[in-house]
Amino acid sequence: MTAPLEARSLSLMREGNAVLDDVSFSVAEGEIFALLGGNGAGKSSTLLTFLGFLRPSAGEVLVEGRSVHANVAAARSSIAYLPEAASLYGHMTAYENLEYFLDLAGRKATRSDLDSAFERVALAEEARSRRLQSYSKGMRQKTAIALALLRETPILLLDEPTSGLDPVAIDEFHDLVKALASSGQTILMVTHDVYGACQVADRVGLLRRGKLVGSFAAEPGRRIDTETVHAAFAEREAA
């Protein structure tokens, strides 16, 4: 069975600098893969390459077994993307934003579809018909997550999904991600939150200066050990 997401010997240059260097990994259907790394490690660039915004200088990325750059639009249609510091339209309400973006994706959602997505991300009811410019950072993040949910794509690419969320919201988000994975969605999330990654992921990859330098998998019935990953992360960063 082909993996929904696969990077094969992926190398990437941005403005003359090597950003990714011979990175290979794949994410299986229903799996949560967390790419962990420090600032500038190349996490966001990896996601942008899967979305076809960046072109590999060597190797390739595949979505559902097909090379992304052979048909960018097809790859994008299988993916819901939550960007780093997602920003929706400030002059529109949460409802209007989601209606617009879903329309962009060619989907129609009823008011109750929108409401149930907002319930799942715990966006307060009174806020939903307010303009986003009056939102806090976390509320905006929740709105963007709700959008990713409503896309109902086989694949989710999440860039720092918990940034701006309060601890309760983070826990709820982790539960949500696990539920999505168990319903079959394939999830690649990138983060520098070691604890969060270990909490939620089936597998954690450690990215350092564009190189994949470590990989940790959860044992059946046990989560990945935070201490181990943290030690590896700190050691590598210090090196």
Added chain:
Amino acid sequence: MLRSLTRELRFLRRDRGALFWLALAFALSVIAVSFGIAEVREQRATIATLVEEDAADRANALSTQQDWGGAAYYAFHLTYEPPSDFAFAAVGQRDTAPWKHRIKMLALEGQIHEADTRNADFGLVGRFDFAFLTASLAPLLLILLLYDLRASERTARRHDLLVATVGSPRSLWLPRATLRVLGLAILLLIPLWVGAMIEGASPGVVLQASAIVIGALLVWWLIVELVSRIDASPSVLLTSLIGLWLALAIVVPAISKAAIEAANPVPDGGEILLLQRETVNDAWDLPKDDTMEPFVEQYPEWREDSVIDEGFEWKWYYAFQQVGDQTVAPLARQYREARLERDRDAGLVSLLSPTSFVERAFEKLARTDAMAMVAYEDRIRDFHEDLRRFHYALIFPKVEYDAARLEDLPQYDPSR
């Protein structure tokens, strides 16, 4: 495409910035069309008053005359070029070139060029009419509507999410831009259509004018599109586009106008007037044959009747008026040719600037271009020639004065 258009229409309805520029375009168009209609109506009213007075004045002047010469001398004849039913959209040359002359049987060229003694001023921007709005301001509005379509989304860090969501960027930016261009075109055109209906302009002309407006916007859209490909911040894009606009809409037309004027010197209308006056004045002191010979060359049919024996005879007087015109004819021809030459050059150079092109196209449709004004002058010359033939036939063969025959005086017909 239809689906993405309706989506973007809903989006546009919430985009206050875009709505502001679109509303401004509509308001400016209403103002330009109203100005144009007011101006055209004023010109028509002026002409109507003059037409009304013309016959009465002439009847009044003729009623006290005793001979053909006096009748020819004292009667004024109104000539005029009424504004076309589309002139409201492009006042054009009617702003600077005269569109009415009261002429007499005297030497003509001086009368035509009298109004030209003050040089038409060298304006960078013309009158605020619809042609000016479409040619000069609409491109600026289009730039403001389109320049940061992509760049603003980049700045807001929304670009990648938008494009990742829509899949193919074309199905986002194309409908977004199309709606803005279409909205601008329609909002500019609605006042024009209403104005054309009020003025009774022909549908063919209105159709052509609409096509010009849309074509011009498409050209500017292409320019904006090409410049926006540059990966630069919105403010850099805006600065570049406004620079381009200044160059294409203001600087190129102004420089080419100056260059064309320098390359095709037009004799001063005042020179024609002066030379003619001198010729006519000098004729009083010249031997009469010096006047009658060149006259007869032009009108051999009056050779028999062209012998002047008394001190003053009307036919001698009108002959030297005629010779006055013959003397300045080369200068007048040069003046006429140079203006047509300038116009031809301007036509070629207008291919360099969409603004000049649109203005010229509108002036042509509205018949307010240099050609139309020269054609009006030619009509005056033809009419004056009719007057001459009518009067010469009475003055030269010594016909008995009979006021009733003056009822057959040629009438100026602006549509001829």
